[in-house]
Amino acid sequence: xxxxxxxxxxxxxxxxxxxxxxxxxxxxxxxxxxxxxxxxxxxxxxxxxxxxxxxxxxxxxxxxxxxxxxxxxxxxxxxxxxxxxxxxxxxxxxxxxxxxxxxxxxxxxxxxxxxxxxxxxxxxxxxxxxxxxxxxxxxxxxxxxxxxxxxxxxxxxxxxxxxxxxxxxxxxxxxxxxxxxxxxxxxxxxxxxxxxxxxxxxxxxxxxxxxxxxxxxxxxxxxxxxxxxxxxxxxxxxxxxxxxxxxxxxxxxxxxxx
Numbered sequence: 346x347x348x349x350x351x352x353x354x355x356x357x358x359x360x361x362x363x364x365x366x367x368x369x370x371x372x373x374x375x376x377x378x379x380x381x382x383x384x385x386x387x388x389x390x391x392x393x394x395x396x397x398x399x400x401x402x403x404x405x406x407x408x409x410x411x412x413x414x415x416x417x418x419x420x421x422x423x424x425x426x427x428x429x430x431x432x433x434x435x436x437x438x439x440x441x442x443x444x445x446x447x448x449x450x451x452x453x454x455x456x457x458x459x460x461x462x463x464x465x466x467x468x469x470x471x472x473x474x475x476x477x478x479x480x481x482x483x484x485x486x487x488x489x490x491x492x493x494x495x496x497x498x499x500x501x502x503x504x505x506x507x508x509x510x511x512x513x514x515x516x517x518x519x520x521x522x523x524x525x526x527x528x529x530x531x532x533x534x535x536x537x538x539x540x541x542x543x544x545x546x547x548x549x550x551x552x553x554x555x556x557x558x559x560x561x562x563x564x565x566x567x568x569x570x571x572x573x574x575x576x577x578x579x580x581x582x583x584x585x586x587x588x589x590x591x592x593x594x595x596x597x598x599x600x601x602x603x
Contacts, residue, residue, distance in 0.1 A: 384460040386453060407573030412448065414576050415507030416440040421514045425538055458485060505554070509546035516542040 389395060396402035419436040423429040426436075455468065459481065463469045466480055473480040482493035517539035520529030533540030557565040 384457050386457060390453070390456065404570060407570045407577070409573075410576050410580070411569050411573040413441075413444060414572075415504065416444065418507050418510045421511045455481070505547070505550055508550040509543065512550075513539050513543040513546040516546065 393402055396405065416437055419440060420433050423433040426432045455477070459466050459468050461467060461469045463471075466473070466484060468474070468477070478493055478497055482490035486493060516525055516529045517532075519525040520527060520531075520542065529539070529542045529545070531541045532538065554565075557568060
């Protein structure tokens with residue numbers, strides 16, 4: 346997944362390295378002087394005003410929102426969890442915190458190890474930007490490079506899961522109210538979840554990503570950017586609704602008190 350990191354006025358499309366071992370190994374290489382192109386940490390990397398253009402800034406925000414997309418899936422499963430009034434909210438908050446720390450640490454570690462140059466392993470090298478995982482796995486992790494492939498594989502499965510879990514619950518609701526065929530409202534007697542809707546949503550999501558990947562990577566990239574804008578919109582609406590609901594509740598409580 347791409348992460349837009351700003352450094353020296355340039356938007357660098359770094360790739361997230363999911364394995365904790367890779368983050369530690371990259372920082373170890375930096376501290377002992379064996380990194381490919383040592384780059385000292387700078388707070389300016391996170392300064393949005395150093396973006397070379399507004400289009401680069403907008404693309405970075407859209408991509409960043411897209412890679413965070415998925416934490417809200419926990420909220421769509423509140424009816425299937427224990428203590429539904431507390432567990433989903435706590436899970437969502439914990440997930441946001443974990444992925445924020447994970448992505449920041451990984452991005453910083455990659456920059457400090459590889460630098461932003463156009464050398465063999467530099468993050469500015471266009472030849473490896475399509476698959477930074479393969480390029481950095483060996484130099485960073487050595488004999489444990491296979492863990493990178495396993496991490497990417499598990500991340501891909503998690504991304505697919507976050508894509509179809511939410512829509513499956515939406516189709517369940519639509520099936521219940523006859524907007525979709527009644528079959529979509531079926532609940533698995535074993536897992537107590539919308540079995541048929543989950544299978545359909547999973548197949549559609551997998552087919553979409555696979556077909557777009559085979560036909561054109563440009564189409565897939567444009568789709569991701571477009572989805573990022575849509576996600577920004579409904580996240581913003583959700584945040585506004587939360588504030589509105591909270592303020593309305595407090596005003597009602599204040600007006601009702603003697």
